[in-house]
Structure formats: structure tokens, C-alpha cells
Amino acid sequence: MAPTPPATHAHDPAGAAPDYVRSIAPYIPGKPVSELAREFGLAEADIVKLASNENPRGPGPAVRAAIAAATDDLSRYPDGNGFALKAALAARYGVGAEGIVLGNGSNDVLELVTQAFLKPGDAAVYSRHAFAVYPLATQARGAHGIEVAAHDYGHDLAAMRRAITARTRIVFVANPNNPTGTWIAPEALAAFIASVPQDVLVVLDEAYNEYLEPTAVAPSPQWIDRHPNLVVSRTFSKAHGLAALRVGYGLMHPRVADMLNRVRQPFNVNALAQVAAVAALGDVAYVEESRAINRAGIAALEAGLRALGLSWVPSHANFLLVRVGDAGRVYQQLLRRGVIVRPVANYGLPEWLRVTVGLPAENQRFLAALGAALAP
Numbered sequence: 244m245a246p247t248p249p250a251t252h253a254h255d256p257a258g259a260a261p262d263y264v265r266s267i268a269p270y271i272p273g274k275p276v277s278e279l280a281r282e283f284g285l286a287e288a289d290i291v292k293l294a295s296n297e298n299p300r301g302p303g304p305a306v307r308a309a310i311a312a313a314t315d316d317l318s319r320y321p322d323g324n325g326f327a328l329k330a331a332l333a334a335r336y337g338v339g340a341e342g343i344v345l346g347n348g349s350n351d352v353l354e355l356v357t358q359a360f361l362k363p364g365d366a367a368v369y370s371r372h373a374f375a376v377y378p379l380a381t382q383a384r385g386a387h388g389i390e391v392a393a394h395d396y397g398h399d400l401a402a403m404r405r406a407i408t409a410r411t412r413i414v415f416v417a418n419p420n421n422p423t424g425t426w427i428a429p430e431a432l433a434a435f436i437a438s439v440p441q442d443v444l445v446v447l448d449e450a451y452n453e454y455l456e457p458t459a460v461a462p463s464p465q466w467i468d469r470h471p472n473l474v475v476s477r478t479f480s481k482a483h484g485l486a487a488l489r490v491g492y493g494l495m496h497p498r499v500a501d502m503l504n505r506v507r508q509p510f511n512v513n514a515l516a517q518v519a520a521v522a523a524l525g526d527v528a529y530v531e532e533s534r535a536i537n538r539a540g541i542a543a544l545e546a547g548l549r550a551l552g553l554s555w556v557p558s559h560a561n562f563l564l565v566r567v568g569d570a571g572r573v574y575q576q577l578l579r580r581g582v583i584v585r586p587v588a589n590y591g592l593p594e595w596l597r598v599t600v601g602l603p604a605e606n607q608r609f610l611a612a613l614g615a616a617l618a619p
């Protein structure tokens with residue numbers, strides 16, 4: 244938690260914000276390509292951005308065509324209930340549409356859960372080195388975040404279960420986790436969910452689900468009937484290649500969905516995003532190809548890191564957490580060479596950098612730049 248800036252001036256308009264808002268440490272996004280180009284006088288085309296875990300291929304041709312066709316009708320508000328997208332998701336996952344909440348990115352779904360279920364004085368449990376939005380969204384509600392020590396950089400589910408108190412309303416679990424890429428086996432996950440009291444929501448964040456090998460995917464949507472306190476969140480920002488359009492979704496019990504919909508903005512998912520997401524869901528082959536390209540990219544990065552004598556955390560997602568020592572210095576050296584990765588000191592990992600798997604040439608650019616950056 245960042246120190247609370249004092250309300251220095253009697254007329255400081257920020258002084259009226261609650262302490263728990265003023266003490267929020269803002270989310271640090273990956274550096275935009277245009278910003279680095281400006282700062283270092285580089286050509287945008289020469290910059291490689293491997294900093295935000297996007298799919299380097301972008302969306303597939305079917306999705307691009309669907310977006311292009313939908314631009315004729317931008318004067319009307321989108322369908323606030325996302326009928327077509329919910330129908331497609333319901334059919335895909337064998338769940339009812341009334342248990343689906345669409346979000347402006349899955350980030351929005353995470354925020355909606357905290358808005359609907361946390362009040363000042365409540366608590367939320369999450370792991371150390373887990374996705375930054377869990378503490379941010381918790382703190383923005385005036386609730387108390389309980390950060391549980393990690394085990395081998397991943398979630399220690401037994402310790403997280405023990406951290407739940409009478410004040411706990413939400414437990415966040417990221418699978419795979421960002422920024423560590425760690426993964427929890429379905430059996431362990433199922434046992435954990437069964438052990439959590441029914442009046443505590445388990446938010447299972449599966450943003451990287453599509454990058455898992457099929458045998459590693461948990462049948463989590465099917466667990467909701469048995470565990471009405473389970474919320475599964477997913478996104479079109481990662482393997483589906485639609486990060487710029489902002490669309491994600493949560494699968495949950497209809498009574499929980501009803502609560503989220505009460506605090507949701509009526510038109511939180513734009514029309515192009517809805518059309519694109521339906522098309523993306525239908526293009527199963529494209530996602531499979533992206534997974535295969537990612538798998539090869541992980542292997543290429545691992546080979547290059549091994550040759551540089553570096554260590555990393557084995558990843559089940561589309562990024563690798565690499566130990567480089569003085570990560571701040573190495574990050575700057577990479578920037579000079581036109582390569583943007585993600586420093587993760589704010590995740591309690593000051594010696595590490597997170598690199599997103601790119602296209603083959605991008606991965607090689609990163610490895611070459613890293614070798615040069617580490618040279619004495």
C-alpha cells in the first residue's frame with residue numbers, strides 16, 4: 244500500500260477523497276510503443292512491445308471481417324444485455340445466459356464483483372505476486388486486502404484458506420497467474436473451492452485459460468451449479484487478440500449475476516467488441532494455432548535464456564518471468580534497444596522482468612537485446 248498523500252492544502256480538492264482512495268498506488272501499465280518512440284527518437288516500426296501479454300498475431304481474419312462489417316451501424320447504442328454474445332458463450336460452456344455478465348475487459352468484471360460485494364471493513368484474500376487489480380479493486384471499496392505468502396511463486400491455497408476470516412467476502416485466485424505464469428491443477432482447485440465457506444465468493448480469474456493445453460483446463464464453468472459462490476472470469480484480450488476492444492465476461496450463479504448487473508453501467512461493452520467477440524469464439528482453429536505458436540515461442544525463449552545462463556519460472560501462459568538481477572537497469576537497457584518488457588518490482592519481484600511471448604522474430608530481438616543488456 245502506498246503512503247497516503249497528506250491533504251496539504253485546505254482547498255486541495257483531492258482532500259475530499261477517502262483515505263483509502265488517496266492511498267491507492269496507481270496501476271502501472273506497459274509502456275506504449277508511441278511513448279518509447281517519442282522518448283528515444285525511435286521509429287515505431289522498429290519497436291518490439293512484449294509488455295502486456297497480448298496475442299502478437301492480433302485477431303484472426305474472421306474477426307477482422309466481422310468488425311469491418313459492423314462499422315456501418317455505430318450511431319446506435321450497443322445491446323446493453325449483449326444477447327448474441329451471451330448466447331454464444333452459453334452454448335459454448337453449457338451454462339445459462341442469465342449467469343453471464345459481460346465486462347469492458349475482464350478487469351471490469353473483477354471491479355463489478357468488488358463493487359457489488361465489498362464494503363468498507365470487509366476483507367478480500369489474494370496471493371502475493373498475483374494480478375495487481377485484486378488489491379486495487381479491494382482498496383477502492385475501502386475493504387482490507389489480505390495478501391497471502393506465495394509458494395514457489397504460485398498460490399498457496401492451504402494458506403489462503405486459513406487466511407479467510409468472518410470479514411472475508413471474496414477470495415481471488417488467478418489460474419494461470421500473472422505475472423508468474425504458475426498454474427493450479429484442476430483437482431487442487433476444486434478441493435479449494437469446496438473448502439471455502441458458501442458466503443465467500445471465489446473469483447477464479449482465467450484470463451489465460453485459452454493458452455493452457457486442453458488437458459490442463461479445469462471444467463470450472465461446470466462447478467458453478469455445485470458452488471454458487473464461484474465466479475469464473477475470462478477475457479477476449481489475450482489468446483483472442485482483442486485487447487484494444489475491451490471485452491471479457493464472468494460466469495456465475497444467476498443470483499450473483501443479478502447483483503453485478505445492478506452496479507454495471509448499462510452499455511459497458513461496446514458494439515464492435517460484442518460482434519468481434521462472437522466471431523472470435525467461433526474461430527476455434529485460430530485460437531488453437533495461437534496456442535501452438537505460443538508453445539513454440541516459450542520453447543525458443545527458454546532456449547535463449549538458458550544460453551544466457553538465466554533462470555525463469557515455468558509458465559503456463561503467454562509470458563515468462565525471468566530473473567535478471569538489477570531489473571530496473573536491464574529494463575532501461577532494453578528500452579534503449581527498442582524492446583519493451585515489464586518490470587515487476589511493484590509485484591514484489593525487483594530482480595525479475597516479465598516478457599510476453601511474441602512472434603518468432605520478436606522473441607529473437609528480445610533475446611539479442613537482453614544478451615547485449617547483460618553484457619559487462
Ligand SMILES: Cc1ncc(COP(=O)(O)O)c(C=O)c1O
Nearest residue numbers: 348349350374421450478480491
Ligand atoms: C490475470 C489477469 N486477469 C485479468 C486481466 C485483465 O484483462 P482484461 O481486462 O483485458 O480482460 C489481466 C490482464 O493482464 C490479467 O493478467
